[in-house]
Amino acid sequence: MEQDNGAAVPAARRLGGFxxxxxxxxxxxxxxxxxxxALAPSAYYAYLAIHILSAVIWVGGDVTLTVLxxxxxxxxxxxxxxxxxxxxxxxxxxxxxxxxx
Numbered sequence: 001m002e003q004d005n006g007a008a009v010p011a012a013r014r015l016g017g018f019x020x021x022x023x024x025x026x027x028x029x030x031x032x033x034x035x036x037x038a039l040a041p042s043a044y045y046a047y048l049a050i051h052i053l054s055a056v057i058w059v060g061g062d063v064t065l066t067v068l069x070x071x072x073x074x075x076x077x078x079x080x081x082x083x084x085x086x087x088x089x090x091x092x093x094x095x096x097x098x099x100x101x
């Protein structure tokens with residue numbers, strides 16, 4: 001007789017939870033970046049490309065964290081501000097006009 005010891009343990013996800021298409025897109029992007037950097041006319045342009053890419057990732061990450069923080073701060077207090085809900089992706093509201101609560 002088999003006994004149930006509580007909740008089932010979820011199975012390990014292959015590829016870290018990423019889909020095959022995501023892994024292939026990342027590999028293609030990485031290979032393209034290596035090719036572009038390898039064909040750069042001088043090391044200066046390769047370093048410049050790495051510098052610009054790093055700055056874009058840095059600023060984009062900061063903007064993402066700021067938006068997520070502002071969206072979740074209203075939820076933590078038990079309310080949502082109208083602006084953060086309207087700007088939140090997938091909120092289903094197409095306009096930026098303020099709605100009454």
